């Protein structure tokens with residue numbers, strides 16, 4: 689296949705594209721990421737039959753007509769969508785044995801539970817929570833449980849909605865768990881059982897650009913927000929903006945779980961850190977102050 693070599697293109701325009709991309713996605717392009725970023729731009733230019741980097745920059749800035757925003761098309765090639773079921777065993781144990789049972793106790797009077805997997809990629813994180821909750825809340829028809837997964841990548845969300853996975857997504861599941869949660873289709877892929885698929889809804893969403901909390905959407909008064917392995921790729925400014933909005937989207941007493949070391953407690957006065965075996969989490973303070 690013919691390819692475009694953008695290494696000779698104006699560095700100034702490439703830097704402008706990276707800055708535009710950072711401002712909209714939060715993702716920083718540093719070190720080895722530059723190679724992947726250049727390849728992604730070259731792939732898009734080839735597909736769009738654009739040979740000039742300045743023309744491509746204009747297309748990013750001013751997407752015309754219908755169709756998908758060029759920014760999202762480029763994003764899909766740059767993100768790392770790595771995810772799998774029951775990722776990080778110590779965190780999963782903390783979720784199953786401590787965090788979810790505590791939340792169930794505190795939400796028992798209202799019997800409502802609102803959970804958001806932000807930056808959910810192809811859905812494994814959100815569905816893992818659905819699987820854990822179904823075991824913990826066998827009579828869940830008496831509860832209103834909302835689990836929502838969002839990701840900037842439209843393609844990942846489409847895959848999450850299908851609920852069909854390859855072996856690599858099930859790498860941490862035992863044989864018994866695989867057959868209990870999935871059925872195998874004729875392509876040797878694993879289809880998540882309907883009872884779990886129907887517990888989760890998914891939609892495209894950008895942590896940096898979207899407005900939340902918002903009472904006209906689902907994104908308010910959350911009991912639990914999980915946003916793991918997302919901020920490691922973010923610029924510090926975007927981490928601050930996104931985590932501030934996520935904190936405001938929690939109920940008082942609600943819980944926020946980022947990945948290990950991805951968020952510094954000192955930057956967020958409305959969140960109080962708590963170390964549990966296997967996970968460091970944040971709790972939304974009742975009075976917007978650390979106690």
Ligand SMILES: C[S@@+](CC[C@H](N)C(=O)[O-])C[C@H]1O[C@@H](n2cnc3c(N)ncnc32)[C@H](O)[C@@H]1O
Nearest residue numbers: 713767769770771807809839840894895916917
């Ligand atoms: C490595 S995956 C993590 C998936 C899952 N949370 C996990 O831990 O298995 C990172 C995800 O963050 C998403 N992401 C990156 N920037 C984002 C943004 N600005 N808004 C929402 N999602 C974003 C990517 O599309 C990608 O799917």
